[in-house]
Amino acid sequence: MTLKELYETIDGDYEQAIHVLKIEKLLDKHIRKVEGHNLVEKLVAAEATHDPAQIFDSAHAMKGVYANLGLTGLSAAAAKIADEFRPGNSRTMSDEQVAEKVHEIEEMFQKTLEGIKAYTGT
Amino acid sequence: MNQVQQEYPRLVLIVDDQEINRDAVEIALEMNRLGDKYICIFAENGKEALELINEHISELSMVILDLMMPVMNGFEVLEIMSRDRQYRHIPVIVMTADDTAELKALELGADDFITKASDASDIICARVHRIIELYERKQIMTDTESDPITGLLSRNYFFVHANRMFHSKQDTPMDAVVVNIEQFHTINAVNGRGFGDRVLRELGTEIQAILSEKDGFMGIASRFDADRFAIFCLSQEDYAPILDRLQKKVDSISPTVSIHIRMGVKKFQQGMEPIILFDQARAACSLVRGNYQAPLMVYNEEMRRKEEFNQRLLNDLNTALEEKQFLVYYQPKFDIQCNPPRLKSAEALVRWKHPEFGLVSPGDFVPLFEGNGLISVVDNFVWGEAARQIAKWRDRYDFTLPVSVNLSRADIFDPTIVDRLIHLVEDNGLSFQDIKVEVTESAYADDAQKMLDLIRKLREVGFEVEMDDFGSGYSSLNMLSSMPIDVLKMDMKFVRNIEENETDMRLVNVVLDIARYLNLRVVAEGVEKEGQLKLLKDAGCDLVQGYFFSRPLPGDEFEKLIENEVRLNRKD
Numbered sequence A: 001m002t003l004k005e006l007y008e009t010i011d012g013d014y015e016q017a018i019h020v021l022k023i024e025k026l027l028d029k030h031i032r033k034v035e036g037h038n039l040v041e042k043l044v045a046a047e048a049t050h051d052p053a054q055i056f057d058s059a060h061a062m063k064g065v066y067a068n069l070g071l072t073g074l075s076a077a078a079a080k081i082a083d084e085f086r087p088g089n090s091r092t093m094s095d096e097q098v099a100e101k102v103h104e105i106e107e108m109f110q111k112t113l114e115g116i117k118a119y120t121g122t
Numbered sequence B: 001m002n003q004v005q006q007e008y009p010r011l012v013l014i015v016d017d018q019e020i021n022r023d024a025v026e027i028a029l030e031m032n033r034l035g036d037k038y039i040c041i042f043a044e045n046g047k048e049a050l051e052l053i054n055e056h057i058s059e060l061s062m063v064i065l066d067l068m069m070p071v072m073n074g075f076e077v078l079e080i081m082s083r084d085r086q087y088r089h090i091p092v093i094v095m096t097a098d099d100t101a102e103l104k105a106l107e108l109g110a111d112d113f114i115t116k117a118s119d120a121s122d123i124i125c126a127r128v129h130r131i132i133e134l135y136e137r138k139q140i141m142t143d144t145e146s147d148p149i150t151g152l153l154s155r156n157y158f159f160v161h162a163n164r165m166f167h168s169k170q171d172t173p174m175d176a177v178v179v180n181i182e183q184f185h186t187i188n189a190v191n192g193r194g195f196g197d198r199v200l201r202e203l204g205t206e207i208q209a210i211l212s213e214k215d216g217f218m219g220i221a222s223r224f225d226a227d228r229f230a231i232f233c234l235s236q237e238d239y240a241p242i243l244d245r246l247q248k249k250v251d252s253i254s255p256t257v258s259i260h261i262r263m264g265v266k267k268f269q270q271g272m273e274p275i276i277l278f279d280q281a282r283a284a285c286s287l288v289r290g291n292y293q294a295p296l297m298v299y300n301e302e303m304r305r306k307e308e309f310n311q312r313l314l315n316d317l318n319t320a321l322e323e324k325q326f327l328v329y330y331q332p333k334f335d336i337q338c339n340p341p342r343l344k345s346a347e348a349l350v351r352w353k354h355p356e357f358g359l360v361s362p363g364d365f366v367p368l369f370e371g372n373g374l375i376s377v378v379d380n381f382v383w384g385e386a387a388r389q390i391a392k393w394r395d396r397y398d399f400t401l402p403v404s405v406n407l408s409r410a411d412i413f414d415p416t417i418v419d420r421l422i423h424l425v426e427d428n429g430l431s432f433q434d435i436k437v438e439v440t441e442s443a444y445a446d447d448a449q450k451m452l453d454l455i456r457k458l459r460e461v462g463f464e465v466e467m468d469d470f471g472s473g474y475s476s477l478n479m480l481s482s483m484p485i486d487v488l489k490m491d492m493k494f495v496r497n498i499e500e501n502e503t504d505m506r507l508v509n510v511v512l513d514i515a516r517y518l519n520l521r522v523v524a525e526g527v528e529k530e531g532q533l534k535l536l537k538d539a540g541c542d543l544v545q546g547y548f549f550s551r552p553l554p555g556d557e558f559e560k561l562i563e564n565e566v567r568l569n570r571k572d
Helices: A003-009 A014-021 A024-036 A039-048 A052-068 A072-085 A095-120 B019-030 B046-055 B074-083 B099-107 B121-145 B155-168 B184-191 B193-213 B240-251 B274-287 B301-322 B362-371 B375-397 B417-427 B442-446 B448-461 B477-482 B492-496 B502-517 B530-539 B555-571
Strands: B010-015 B038-043 B060-066 B092-095 B112-114 B174-181 B219-225 B228-234 B261-266 B296-298 B326-335 B342-354 B358-360 B403-407 B435-440 B464-470 B487-490 B521-524
Touching: A003 A014, A003 A024, A003 A095, A014 A024, A014 A052, A014 B019, A024 A095, A024 B019, A039 A052, A039 A095, A052 A072, A052 B019, A072 A095, B010 B019, B010 B046, B019 B038, B019 B121, B038 B046, B046 B060, B046 B074, B060 B074, B060 B121, B074 B092, B074 B099, B092 B099, B092 B121, B099 B112, B112 B121, B121 B155, B155 B174, B155 B219, B155 B228, B155 B274, B174 B184, B174 B193, B174 B240, B174 B274, B184 B193, B193 B219, B193 B228, B193 B240, B228 B274, B240 B261, B261 B274, B274 B296, B274 B301, B301 B342, B301 B362, B301 B375, B326 B375, B326 B555, B342 B362, B342 B375, B342 B555, B358 B362, B362 B375, B375 B403, B375 B417, B375 B435, B375 B555, B417 B435, B417 B448, B435 B442, B435 B448, B442 B448, B448 B464, B448 B477, B487 B502, B492 B502, B502 B521, B502 B530
Parallel strands: B010 B038, B010 B060, B060 B092, B092 B112, B261 B296, B342 B403, B403 B435, B435 B464, B464 B487, B487 B521
Antiparallel strands: B174 B228, B174 B261, B219 B228, B326 B342, B342 B358
């Protein structure tokens, strides 16, 4: 499987990723590192404990990292959570809706992870 | 405006807790279309970033800073950088997509911002290029206008401002003040240049503080060069409190390093331009060099006259040599253990018969020429005259009177000195015992090893070496025991009061005892009275020089002493 094929599988934006990271080798390096990311885990844990600062930090980090990787779905979902918990912003979602959104992110991440595992052969 | 490619790689620090973000910026910079070259270093949080900034402070061209990070966030970094002027030359671009954060970052001193992944890499590169260029241009202008170490005005800009103040406020009394650090080169050499720069910075900051906070002390300041500071300020009654304050400041820098400053002041003089005022303040400051007890000097009329006189002497040196205005006088040295005392040798001493000033004292021109490195020319003349005189007396009386010549400090550092003295002896058909070399003990303090090497070489050749003015400066037993000299010339200060003052006589006895122990002969200088002569003879002093026997005499007058000695020799 090529990187392009991977991006088709996981519904990512290969062009955006290559635009940011310029060379496939660098994109390949960071795609392989996604499996080791604990960003989603941190977000889930923060949501479970209703820790708004930690939720914001995790979502904010996810938004940037996944945007750079062209994982637009994950990045956009994380951006929503980050905006929701950005210090100074008024909350617009209920806790249940946040939990649902986080769950959605978790599932999206699992699907992405499966695709990546198929690409890396792990 | 077209952007011009940079000629050399710039060092950029990328600070972000996410590796992919750091890599994304690095690759954008690496593959920029302008062809700029960047070397990137990385930090994962603000704390690491500050460590790297401090490590590379002089070569860092930019910091690209994430705001949300663990340990220390980007805002904290910006706050620290904005508080400390040493970071002001480093531009910072923040990476954020948050409008509120952008504003806060700009308020804290960030120069621009980029919106992480969504910014096109070309835009990132263009912004980095533009800001580095702007800062470097600004730096060039700042360096021209101000001293990078102290932040005070550069010399040129200082005079631009001082002249402007002088012309626009001719009636406002403004004084010129020069501040120097004693032995600053030694402070640098011993404690490192970083420490030296810190001293300069602290002193500059204190001067600036004085100028800005004290009522009525309005003015401007500059670091002219090295450790020389200049202040042009409203005339003050007394500068001692200012000097004290600056001294206290440098005292507080290190408990283990002793730093002394001195100050020269030229008070306001109607119509006198700043450049002249500062020349005179500098001259006043030079006069208190090494004077730790009284490190403040205000330029006065007597100094002006002295300066003009010195300048005339410097200007007239070449003419004086050409027209043979320098005269060599000879003062005899007598062996007082013989009865009657016998003429043993003489010291060649220079006099200047100036056509306008009359006989100029060596005390006026020798230190002056020593300070300007011109003394060697005069010494050379004296040595040549003395050597020719010895040969002349030998030929006339069949009697060789050894003559000692003085070596100045400058001669001691001249690598050709031994060869020059050898040629002098050979060219005049003399032997090496006919010329004795007098070195002053103060040269030992300048460079003991160099002096030791020179004395060894001179004695290997066959010259006898005399230590002149022993006891006039910082004499030390260490110097006496380490210098392989033949004769000790006891300074006239020892002898002056030996008749009246028992302690002085005891001191003379101590010097004579030490000399005997070290197997050195002693010449007592400045003997003027019979009583002094008797005491010295009884104490076992070998030789005596002074007005009791004879003042320094021109060569032809000295011949009477030689004729007398020749007669005594015949009787023997």
